[in-house]
Amino acid sequence: MEIAMPTDWELFLLPYKQAIDELKIKLRGMRKQFQRENLHTPIEFVTGRVKPVDSIIEKMHRRQISEDLMEQDLQDIAGLRIMCQFVEDIYQVVDLIRQRTDMEVVEERDYITNVKPSGYRSYHMVIRYPVQTVHGEKKLLAEIQIRTLSMNFWATIEHSLNYKYQGAFPDEINERLKRAAEAAFMLDQEMSAIREEIQEAQQLFSYGKGQQRHEPDQSLEQNEQRSTDHPTR
Template sequence: MTSNQVEQIKKMKNEFTRFMLMYKFALNELETKIEILKEEFHFLHDYNPIEHTKSRLKSPESIINKLYRKGGDITFHSIKSNIKDIAGLRITCSFISDIYRINDMLKNQRDLKVLEVKDYIKNPKPNGYRSLHLLVEVPVFMSDREEHVCVEIQIRTIAMDFWASLEHKIYYKYNQSVPTNLLRELKEAADSATALDQKMESLHREIAVVKEEQVDNIEESLAQLIINNQKFSIPESLLSLMGNDQNDSKNIK
């Protein structure tokens, strides 16, 4: 191998590394946004709708194989144009309503551009797959330019995620040729997961009603802040100031 060939390979490797880093940085941006939302809910609300998140980058081999299937050219521009799921983020929730709540919060992020929404919850796939898919464009600021990078976000409940994981393992084991009886049982399992999600959603609403009716120790809880496991008492002067501000706003109305 000549020195010129070595230099060419090094250059291509650096360019591909930089290309993949763009998607890594886009995922980092999204994960930071999710962490901020999780902390906000932890401090200001009764529960956190985000159970956990998982991110992944497609391997170079998977990217090239998918590009071949799509008939695209082997260029960075072609990869970026034809393959929109190089970077993926999965958000798992407890309840169906949380999925749409998180969806709305992400759409309200001014620096995120939602390119596409596929609602497989309201319109499940024939095999029973259910999830909400968003394709978003994330701004990434590199050392010499700004890039707009696509990331696929999947939002689903724990039950949906468990079913999808099982389905993936079965398809992998049978190399896509799954016996008919297993496909039927998978669909039945998907229906059972849907019934469980609906029951849990109903219980969630009932618990919310009970919480609204409980007012014990409300004054004590309102006068305290807990941040990073530190408890702070809100001074009475500040409480009275906030009360006056509310009265002033009512008078203005």
């Protein structure tokens, strides 16, 4: 099937870039509100990206998506990632997003409770977000992936290997990835078991000495493009 493409990709993707910029500000603002109230913030940091044109085209051809269905069927043209310290934080973030009135949750996929056969874990939310343009309001879809730092480490490595093997991992690599995924989740479980102790220590370190915790958003901003463009799983 021949798939028609937008003639001006920059113009087409502009609302998605605007959505990413706005959503990063709003989600990072939530983090700062927790910090201002001296509360544990479930959001460690936020990154975002607009899917590269070549990735959009490849996915449209692979899934036989026509241009008129592109914005409906490609839910991750705008993609955000929220990193959390603890698994419990993930579900708190999910609840916070559900409660917002400036975005609508249209789909949720819990790959933490329902872990993928590969070992992949993350919580995916697809939202409908209104962007104000010079031509009026445009509602578009964006995907938010919420995961712990250890889940993200595993997913980043798996994504890199996927480029080499195109998804057809040798059996040995596949088994090692599965074991690594379980080890990463065991780390999350161990950290959750001493979560209260960790949070108390972090508060003492950050506020007892009159110091702010390191704000990672700025330094990680430079790595967004290479760290957030994972294919939909």
